[in-house]
Amino acid sequence: MFSLMRAVLWRPLPYPEPNRIVAIQVDARNRSNTGATLGEVRDLQQRSHSFEQVSMIDHGDANLEVSGDMEHVALARVSDDFLPLLGARPTLGRSLDSRLDVGNGQALAILISGELWHRRFAADPGVVGRKVRLDGLDMQIAGVLPAGFRLFDSEQIDVWLPDRISATRQYRGIPITARLRPGVTLLQATAELESLAAQFEQEYPNYYSGDRGWQASPSDRGPGAKLHFSARLLHEKLTSDARPSLFFLAVAVGFVLLIACVNVANLMLARGAVRQRELEIRRALGAGGIRIIRQLLTESLVLAVASATLGLFCAHFGLKAIAHISASHLPLRSRIEMDASVALFAVALAVVTTVLFGLLPAWRLASGKRGDPLRAGRTQTVGSGARRLQRALVVAEVALSIVPLACGGLMLQSFLNLLHAPLGFDPANVVTAKVPFDLKLIFDSYRRKAATSA
Numbered sequence: 001m002f003s004l005m006r007a008v009l010w011r012p013l014p015y016p017e018p019n020r021i022v023a024i025q026v027d028a029r030n031r032s033n034t035g036a037t038l039g040e041v042r043d044l045q046q047r048s049h050s051f052e053q054v055s056m057i058d059h060g061d062a063n064l065e066v067s068g069d070m071e072h073v074a075l076a077r078v079s080d081d082f083l084p085l086l087g088a089r090p091t092l093g094r095s096l097d098s099r100l101d102v103g104n105g106q107a108l109a110i111l112i113s114g115e116l117w118h119r120r121f122a123a124d125p126g127v128v129g130r131k132v133r134l135d136g137l138d139m140q141i142a143g144v145l146p147a148g149f150r151l152f153d154s155e156q157i158d159v160w161l162p163d164r165i166s167a168t169r170q171y172r173g174i175p176i177t178a179r180l181r182p183g184v185t186l187l188q189a190t191a192e193l194e195s196l197a198a199q200f201e202q203e204y205p206n207y208y209s210g211d212r213g214w215q216a217s218p219s220d221r222g223p224g225a226k227l228h229f230s231a232r233l234l235h236e237k238l239t240s241d242a243r244p245s246l247f248f249l250a251v252a253v254g255f256v257l258l259i260a261c262v263n264v265a266n267l268m269l270a271r272g273a274v275r276q277r278e279l280e281i282r283r284a285l286g287a288g289g290i291r292i293i294r295q296l297l298t299e300s301l302v303l304a305v306a307s308a309t310l311g312l313f314c315a316h317f318g319l320k321a322i323a324h325i326s327a328s329h330l331p332l333r334s335r336i337e338m339d340a341s342v343a344l345f346a347v348a349l350a351v352v353t354t355v356l357f358g359l360l361p362a363w364r365l366a367s368g369k370r371g372d373p374l375r376a377g378r379t380q381t382v383g384s385g386a387r388r389l390q391r392a393l394v395v396a397e398v399a400l401s402i403v404p405l406a407c408g409g410l411m412l413q414s415f416l417n418l419l420h421a422p423l424g425f426d427p428a429n430v431v432t433a434k435v436p437f438d439l440k441l442i443f444d445s446y447r448r449k450a451a452t453s454a
Helices: 002-010 038-047 114-121 186-203 234-239 242-274 276-284 289-325 340-366 372-379 384-419 439-453
Strands: 021-027 051-066 069-078 109-112 131-134 137-144 159-162 176-180 228-233
Touching (some): 002 242, 002 289, 002 340, 021 186, 021 234, 038 186, 051 114, 069 114, 109 114, 186 228, 228 234, 242 340, 242 384, 289 340
Parallel strands (some): 069 159, 109 137
Antiparallel strands (some): 021 176, 021 228, 051 131, 051 176, 109 159, 131 137
């Protein structure tokens, strides 16, 4: 759980000055997070004073053909300043430049990932300038990005295409990523964005309230249908959906840890009743109460370290299961790993739990009445004080277990209800299929054929 929380919520994004990288959320057409138009991105680049860079990205997939071999790859179309904004520089070749790498509405050059370079080109340093085919179109490799570079949302992207920003405002859906200027706060940036949104509505009334606009229906021109921009830290936006679930899981894991610690403390008290004669003999030989407490805490620490070692071993396979089985909604999952920090956390947790939950049994066993166990012989039973403490620990354990049990039961019931929820149709023998295609490439190809025929 610490590995998950640290990788997803606590570690900064692996880009230069990540606290200045923001996502610009666009609300339009009475809906939130609709994405921007190309014209809005262009105007933000030209007019905004709060950002050093304003960039865009559009995800997709394509079929890459290399030497007759076909591979389906994830791709991204980006503006010229997107990769520099994230601090990504090619290890081979050059960066994308839409003025050189886009012609007749079609990309002419691409960047490839370091992983694709090793996988399909055997890390050939002469790959720059080589021709490949992407969805049936000839492309030239302009450069190779560093191995290990990951995009913040889609993780691994193998092919990067340049995209030229035009002035069109009819189609939305483009995510905007920007970098704040030094000293500019999110509130200042959002205030400027709202001012620019009002300017856009005044300058282009047909696109925002008229019949030609993306908000052309009467319901979209009603109250609240205005254009709104807001800036949010990129890391906060990426993790906003997963944050409540992770915190809930962390609380559940914390309860399980407390239950285990209380249970072990209770068992140590019960075992201590058998050892009272041994401890009394140690006292008779000159051992003080502090020394006996130190011995019992050392035994507890050995038990805690052994448990932490076993926990790390299980966590290693648990994280692998998350990487392979977990749904894709978990952000930044490529950074989830076990390292020295996780091991140190496990050791520190073992020490803390030893002190907190091993001290009470140790103190109770070390403070028994002198001479009583030796006089009692084999007929000794647990004292009333120890019995009261054990009963209190049992009550605490049961109380702690009620919360995760109730929450787990409710979640399981909700899951079962969702599995049996009516779909409105009979899903038996119904299959789905996905046929990826790119409307933009199809349109560009049709336009070139029409031009050639003319």
